[in-house]
Amino acid sequence: MAWSVVVSVLVMTVLSLLRVNVIVAILAAGITGGLMAGLTLVESLELLIGGMGGQANTALSYVLLGAFAVSIAYSGITSVLVRNLVNVMKGKRIVLLLSIAFISSLSQFAIPVHIAFIPILIPPMLKLFDKMRIDRRGVATALTFGLKAPYMAIPLGFGFLFQKTIRDAMSENGAEVALGEVTQAMLLPTMGMVVGLLIAVFISYRKPKDARQIESEASVDLMNAAEEKDTRFTKEHLFTIVAIVGALAVQIVTQQLVLSALAGLILMFVFRIVPFNRGDKVVAEGVSMMGVIAFIMLVASGYATVLKDTGAVDVLVENTSDILGDNKAVIAFVLLLIGLIITMGIGSSFSTVPILAALYVPICTAVGFSPLATAALIGTAGALGDAGSPASDSTLGPTSGLNADGRHNHIWDTVVPTFLHYNIPLFIFGWITAIIL
Structure with a gap:
């Protein structure tokens, strides 16, 4: 059973790299994990389906945000945005990528909306990226940096929740550490993320990329309608901004993406920015844009349930603790590797932390790791894989906007x-942190 987590994650990874549909890859991985844990084929599938409800809220919010994004594009404000950005950012690819990383970072602590801004901000900018010959992989890395690095290092918004989770999980397993110490422990690993971003922006995706000769089958009438509108700023644009601010306010007050997206969509109809007779079209386009991403989140939740409810993760944790020696460098390396595997499967750094703490705290205490080093290992291992998992919102979010x-x-x-740009440097910097603290 201990190997079921490793094998199932490998199945998901290999199938995804072979361009098998992500949903099919995750389903295959979940069934594989269930079979290796002793379940029948039917039992594995039933457990996976039963666990899909864990991400229902997020999936619904994705679809509603897609509809909201389409309605914003219909207003024509996106044409004004792109026109002005072309003038300001002409020839400044690096500046634009760094700006996107900065805006994405704000979504974690300053205006804690997480991925909600992506399907609103990014689709209207796709033509701008093509005109500036920006490699969309660079945009994806910029977005993911902002979705991940801030919560690792800054104890505000989602960062407060993440670091508090680390502190509480360590306390439950017998290691006391202050919240400020968790922040201190995560600073150096976060520098690995910074290094990865700089490599992506200044080296990997610095050169202009030729626009692909693929005509979008997903480009929709409502999106194209914006191109036909006057690009002057009008009262429709003003009301659109009001709707966006209203949606943001609802998100901050209620902490619910579904209510936020629904509020924004309703305001777009109330202000008559989108005619009522186009309502069905708007929702249909939103589902077209975000439906696949939403369903991936549902299936991924079911897969995580299979890994956890079969006890496969617990067995992997117990077996790992039995075979490790007393060499700190080796132990830190193996623990981070286990964290990478588990997070790749579950797809959530927040959900992984309590699981990892149960393994890490006893081992780290026994071999003499300091509380700071233990916190760094748990935090880094929890974040590892989040940027490289097909089922993580840190990757699904950027794709939802860039694949519009x-x-x-x-x-x-x-x-x-x-x-490549984040997990490798994060692994190295986290490993170094655990050794020197």
Whole structure:
């Protein structure tokens, strides 16, 4: 059973890299994990389906945000945005990528909307990226940096929740550490993320990329309608901004993406920015844009349920603790590797932390790791894989915006670039941190 987690994650990874549909890859991985844990085929599938409700809220919010994004594009404000950005950012690819990383970072602590901004901000900018010959893989890495690095290092918004989760999980397993110490422990690993971003922006995706000769089958009438509108700023644009601010306010007050997206969509109809007789079209386009991403989240939730409810993760944790020696460098390396595997499967750094703490705290205490080093290992291992998992919102979010015109592959254009640019330096910096603290 201990190997069921490793094998199932490998199945998901290999199938995804072979361009098998992500949903099929996750289903195959979930069934594989269930079979190796001793379940029958039917039992594995039933457990996976039963666990799909865990991400129902997120999936519904994705679809509603897609409809909201289409309605914003219909207003024509996106044409004004692109026109002005072309003038300001002409020839400044690096500046634009860094700006996107900065805006994405704000979504984690300053205006904690997480991925909600992506399907609103990014689709209207796709033509701008093409005009500036920006490699969309660079945009994906910039977005993922902002979705991940801030919560690792800044104890505000989602960062407060993440670091508090680390502190509480360590306390439950017998290691006391202050919240400020968790922040201190995560600073150096976060620098690994910074290094990955700089490599992506200044080296990997610095050169202009030729626009792909693929006509989008997903480009929709409502999106194209914006192109036909006057690009002057009008009262429709003003009301659109009011609707966006209203949606943001609802998100901050209620902490519910579904209510936020629904509020924004309703305001777009109330202000008559989108005619009522186009309502069905707007929702249909939103589902077309975000439906696949939403369903991936549902299936991924079921897969995580299979891994956890079969006890496979617990067995892997117990077996790992039995075979490790007393060499700190080796132990830190193995623990981070286990964290990478588990997070790749579950797809959530927040959900992985309590699982990892149960393993890490006893081992780290026994071999003499300091509480700071233990916190760094748990936090880094929890974050590892989040940027490289096909089932993570840190990768699904960027894909949801960049693939609005059907020209961005989730695995090869988001998952693989973010894995290479962030998980490798994060692993190295986290390993060094655990040794020196």
